Amino acid sequence: MERDEHAQPVDVGLVGAGPWAATMHGPVLAAGPQTRLAAVWSRRPEATAHLAARLGAHAATSYEELLDRCEAVAFAVPPDAQADLAPRAARAGKALLLEKPLALDLDAARALADTVAECGVVTQLVLTKRYHHSTRAFLAAAAKFTSAGARARYLHGAFLDGAMATGWRLTRGALYDLGPHLLDLADAALGPIEELRAYGDSRRWIELTCAHRGGAISQLSLSGAVGLASSQAGIDLYGPAGELTLDFGPVDHRECWPVLRAEFAAAVRSGVPHDLDVRRGLMLQELLARVSAPHGGR
Known part of the structure; x- marks a missing residue:
């Protein structure tokens, strides 16, 4: 055979x-x-x-x-x-x-x-996050949702201590480790990011303001240096029809x-x-x- x-x-x-x-x-x-x-x-x-x-x-x-x-x-x-x-x-x-x-x-x-x-x-x-069914359902809904703007966050304390508090993450972690997740989701949900402004320090807290093709604005908050009991992560879209939310803080990566x-x-x-x-x-x-x-x- x-x-x-x-x-x-x-x-x-x-x-x-x-x-x-x-x-x-x-x-x-x-x-x-x-x-x-x-x-x-x-x-x-x-x-x-x-x-x-x-x-x-x-x-x-x-x-x-x-x-x-x-x-x-x-x-x-x-x-x-x-x-x-x-x-x-x-x-x-x-x-x-x-x-x-x-x-x-x-x-x-x-x-x-x-x-x-x-x-x-x-x-x-x-x-x-892109391989979870809730994220895929959110992005499918976002394709039919008219968004004026969005707020997203990825906040935890893993870079303060422990296995992830090493090397490049201590200096660039909030932006380079957490940032790709939120930038990817914001870009996928609201359209291509055409303008970008940043404020803050990747070692502590950084804010990104994105202007998307079509006019939507998103605000992304990133920190790996805040003492939280659990991760706070997700994105909320807002528009004439109300709100569309993805909360991936409690998502089981398994x-x-x-x-x-x-x-x-x-x-x-x-x-x-x-x-x-x-x-x-x-x-x-x-x-x-x-x-x-x-x-x-x-």
């Missing part, structure tokens, strides 16, 4: 062995059935070996070895490391499951997107991950680009760069 290639799980190599790799990428990809975690590699051999053993995957001793063992690569590393490593995987013909932001600077993000286009590989972004995994595997097997691919990531990176520019993008 001829083997049905589309029914075979996609062999994925995981780059990274930190908290996000250990709690999300690794377990989700290992759970299948659409994917199989073929190998793990990070720059910390002990962490690599521990995570690989826990998930029943091969512990690669080099990035090249990981690439040899997989057909797709998932990245759970800081943005600057992703921007360095992902183009090498694309040149090796591997599909890419990318984190946001793509990089810490626009030039590196553009270089990654250019390499992907050159090599013609499938890409997909881990914009977690409901998003099987959808993300299935859609990534389907994109890899079909070769059809996912809607949330590197091009979407580059658009968000361009918005982040405008915020980071002198005078906060004004």
